[in-house]
Amino acid sequence: MTGFFTEENSAQAVNARMRDGIDPRLKTIMSALVKHLHAFVKEVELTEDEWNSAIEFLTTTGQICSNERQEYILLSDVLGVSMLVDAINNRRPTGATENTVFGPFHVKGAPIRQMGDSISLDGKGETCLFTGRVLDLNGNPVKGAKIDVWSDNADGYYDVQQPDSQPRWNNRGIFVTGSDGAYSFIGTKPVSYPIPDDGPVGKMLAALGRHPYRPAHTHFLVTAQGHQKLVTHTFVGDDPYLASDTVFGVKETLVAPFEPNPDGTTQWVSRFDFILMSES
């Protein structure tokens, strides 16, 4: 008799069980997963106690998930997997605005507002004029671009995290560009905040000596006909967590200026142009 599983042939023995005729992409993914997973176990020579701890961790990470909490996305985020998938699927030439993680706090159907409106409905925090243009790679303005913006408030929470104490749609809105591609709205200078760290992922971060903070950022989803979707943030440059974002979302090109507003209508002004790629 031959062909039984051994320590030496383990990954091949598992992958040989997949039948012909299954989805070829699934076969590619599972073959690679088994190969790398077994290589990991062999490299560290995982003990039975460690295996038990891993089973327990994976189980509790699933069981804490609810409609309001997705601990597996947090796990993917803090292990850099979310940003890696984002990077692989959104490679762009120099000059195009870079993507970053979407995050769990976007809500569809935010109100469409007029240029210059404020999205800060709770009046908290330092006021900031966000302004700039949506352009294509040739520098031409993009007309009809939808800029969907969302941000935490001055206490570090999104409206959906505090439905009882924040106005609905606080720090959210959609702005549609005209023929000049320009946008402007008044919001709050964002603040850094921790991801939810009272679950298994928070415990893991603590064991690794890592903090759970994201540096201050404002989320943007920019869409326009004929152009690729842009999912990004702008970051505040002097944030203490800029170099250690717990989800690895920071890119140097996404650090935006925040300067005192010379006309005094807001405390800060942040100018940032979004450069879209054409759909190919």
Add this chain to the structure above:
Amino acid sequence: MTGFFTEENSAQAVNARMRDGIDPRLKTIMSALVKHLHAFVKEVELTEDEWNSAIEFLTTTGQICSNERQEYILLSDVLGVSMLVDAINNRRPTGATENTVFGPFHVKGAPIRQMGDSISLDGKGETCLFTGRVLDLNGNPVKGAKIDVWSDNADGYYDVQQPDSQPRWNNRGIFVTGSDGAYSFIGTKPVSYPIPDDGPVGKMLAALGRHPYRPAHTHFLVTAQGHQKLVTHTFVGDDPYLASDTVFGVKETLVAPFEPNPDGTTQWVSRFDFILMSES
């Protein structure tokens, strides 16, 4: 500014965040995990939809777990990880009985029975005399060895899976050897059965074109003072799933003879010696 996460440096960027002074074994394991996990994502260039499917799969696999069901152990089993961990932690010289997976159906505190007793309390299935000796690597009998045996019944279920229809401790018992190291008891010739396949792991097996069956086997946990613990099964040689055990537990040396019993007191007789390693 330098040191931000990129597609190229992704694993190093994540691992650089771990602080000095954390548990060194945890650091070793997490560094290797991140390295292999990122290598997997890069090799297959995981799409955002596939990432979403993975998050959903991991979440539902956690959420189906209960006191009676451990879907993450099933996942580890069918991906060959459980057997790989078992193999790494139980390397033995030729001659010593090999280990195999413990499985989820052992129950502590089974009744201690007398040699020759029957463990089949429901009277179902084909009767079999299990007999042999517990020996050390030099062929000396091991006195006072505890042989803890458990098995499915003739319908393919363990007593704990059918608490309402099977007698408690059906097909379970502990036998303690005397100075000759010999054991014998009457049980049921085991039958093959599927692992629980109505959850995410069962769906995955179906998508991979794999069946959920384990070939017929009898579980043994053999312990004796001064000797290493042995966790193993014996398998029935003509089982149709012997070469395709869905959890990869079969080893050639664990296939036991099942022959008609010449004295007619049972239908079958299965002779198998357990060879223990000394504690080093």
